[in-house]
Amino acid sequence: xxxxxxxxxxxxxxFMLPAATLLLAFLTYPLGLGTWLGFTDAKVGRAxxxxxxxxxxxxFGDPVARLSLFNTLFYTAVASVLKFAxxxxxxxxxxxxxxxxxxxxxxxxxxxxxPTALSAIAFWWIYDAQFSVVSWTLQRMGLIDRYIxxxxxxWMARFSTIAANVWRGVPFIAICLLAGLQTISPSxxxxxxxxxxxxxxxxxxxxxxxxxxxxxxxxxxxxxxxFTDFQLIYVLTRGGPLNATPLMATLSFxxxxxxxxxxxxxxxxxxxxxxxxxxxxxxxxxLQRRAWQQGGADR
Amino acid sequence: xxxxxxxxxxxxxxxxxPRRVVTVWVPLSVFLFVLLFPFYWMVVTTFKPNEELLSRxxxxxxxxxxxxxHVKKLLFDTAYPEWLWNTMVVSVVSTLLSLACSVFxxxxxxxxxxRGSRHVGMxxxxxxxxxxxxxxxxxxxxxxxxxxxxxxxxxxxxxxTFLIPFCTxxxxxxxxxxxxxxxxxxxxxxASRWQxxxxxxxxxxxxxxxxxxxxxxxxxxxxxxxxxxxxSSSEVKTVPVGVITELVEGDVYHWGSLMAGALMGSVxxxxxxxxxxxxxxxxxxxxxxx
Numbered sequence: 077x078x079x080x081x082x083x084x085x086x087x088x089x090x091f092m093l094p095a096a097t098l099l100l101a102f103l104t105y106p107l108g109l110g111t112w113l114g115f116t117d118a119k120v121g122r123a124x125x126x127x128x129x130x131x132x133x134x135x136f137g138d139p140v141a142r143l144s145l146f147n148t149l150f151y152t153a154v155a156s157v158l159k160f161a162x163x164x165x166x167x168x169x170x171x172x173x174x175x176x177x178x179x180x181x182x183x184x185x186x187x188x189x190x191p192t193a194l195s196a197i198a199f200w201w202i203y204d205a206q207f208s209v210v211s212w213t214l215q216r217m218g219l220i221d222r223y224i225x226x227x228x229x230x231w232m233a234r235f236s237t238i239a240a241n242v243w244r245g246v247p248f249i250a251i252c253l254l255a256g257l258q259t260i261s262p263s264x265x266x267x268x269x270x271x272x273x274x275x276x277x278x279x280x281x282x283x284x285x286x287x288x289x290x291x292x293x294x295x296x297x298x299x300x301x302x303f304t305d306f307q308l309i310y311v312l313t314r315g316g317p318l319n320a321t322p323l324m325a326t327l328s329f330x331x332x333x334x335x336x337x338x339x340x341x342x343x344x345x346x347x348x349x350x351x352x353x354x355x356x357x358x359x360x361x362x363l364q365r366r367a368w369q370q371g372g373a374d375r
Numbered sequence: 376x377x378x379x380x381x382x383x384x385x386x387x388x389x390x391x392x393p394r395r396v397v398t399v400w401v402p403l404s405v406f407l408f409v410l411l412f413p414f415y416w417m418v419v420t421t422f423k424p425n426e427e428l429l430s431r432x433x434x435x436x437x438x439x440x441x442x443x444x445h446v447k448k449l450l451f452d453t454a455y456p457e458w459l460w461n462t463m464v465v466s467v468v469s470t471l472l473s474l475a476c477s478v479f480x481x482x483x484x485x486x487x488x489x490r491g492s493r494h495v496g497m498x499x500x501x502x503x504x505x506x507x508x509x510x511x512x513x514x515x516x517x518x519x520x521x522x523x524x525x526x527x528x529x530x531x532x533x534x535x536t537f538l539i540p541f542c543t544x545x546x547x548x549x550x551x552x553x554x555x556x557x558x559x560x561x562x563x564x565x566a567s568r569w570q571x572x573x574x575x576x577x578x579x580x581x582x583x584x585x586x587x588x589x590x591x592x593x594x595x596x597x598x599x600x601x602x603x604x605x606x607s608s609s610e611v612k613t614v615p616v617g618v619i620t621e622l623v624e625g626d627v628y629h630w631g632s633l634m635a636g637a638l639m640g641s642v643x644x645x646x647x648x649x650x651x652x653x654x655x656x657x658x659x660x661x662x663x664x665x
Binding site for chain 2: 084085087088089091092093094095096098099101102103105106107109110113118121162165166169170172174178180181182183184185186187189190191192193194195197198199201202204207209212243246247248251252255296300301303304305306307310311325328329332333338341342345346348349352356
């Protein structure tokens, strides 16, 4: 017994066992099962038969599914760009010499801590068609004469959900980038300033290059989780008005769980995988090149 | 790092006060206002009587006749207390389970360096990138087959799929920072690997354990899609799912109790967070920096 426990391979295996069991049973196996289900006509309570690409062909011809792909790409692109720009700005602001710095940092992260489904309810009420506080304020200021129907019009609904997503995502990006900013030595900025660099030039030629590796990782996470977002849309619009705002994740839920078409839902979920892989590979190779550029190990 | 922060006054004296107000304080205040307004709105709505909620007259930013009716309705006429209890049980148990699994896994990968440990480490990182929204359909089939459907155990066993990869990755970083010499000395003195883990590594990794624990707890408290899919009876629902599925009745929205539900579901996790901000932030940024 003692001999086994001294062997690092045997002990390593033993120590990996609990985590590996859970992950293999509830992550790897479902990942494979999900892909398989996408090629079957499984319904709730009935194992499906293999039907080849039928689900994918059907979804490709389905206008709602195509719209969900468009919505997902649009939602991810617009929200990610906004989150990055605002997050970087907020990080730079928080990196200034401020009183109560730790306190400010702590409350900035609050939107990220609170359950999304619950903060989405607050947004739902803020976006209410009849009693929206935003409409009330704008009307009192004389900017609009009718209350805005935030969630009732397709494009308004898209932008309203994007705004809520940005609200939740900015703190995460800002705090992560702030951690990166704090590792940049102020003497670099002083040197750049002495060489006559303007404020914007200092951001462009000092901050951004040094921050690139951390930006790549943070934005990969952000893009992945925005692309597969579910809660906000589910709470705010349920894919409405008139099926105009579903994302791929919410549509696959609708089709698979209340709709009972497990195979079709799984096919929709599987269709997200290539996009996720593309995002991961993009940032992975982006990162490697940067490590070499900065004189890091050339692997 | 310390130097960088104390020195950050660096060039601030070069910018005049009015300019600083415009470039720093104004944008920062706008950010803070937007980020915090929904919380203020939750609080105000919770204590507003219905007549004030459904009127366009008067100032909506303030409560004229505060009432506890919504909170009372939530606590006594709905299953809300049960949802709170369920969320608490599921979050605590799945966090502890994941932490235990992750400690062993991280120690094995980072310290035992068994054959293939690098690949296992990479696989753990990739596992973290698998989003729940592509797993919930096959998981629902598995949960159903295993007879776990509509039970807390279904959530306790599935939450570790996103908690273990994160915690393991974070703890690997902490274990890496503990000097090897400590472990070698103990080995020479005849300590077993188990003793080393319990007596040397774990006490030194306490900050890492707290970070991972807090983060895992908030992640499981916030989880939505698994709880929505695997649970159907009211008495086993979690707070986010219960509020969304049960408090929304037909076309008449009871905004007061909805907001009270959202507020009371957010406060516990916010309070916990406020006690451990530093750990939480270091967990968040540590996982990203690797």
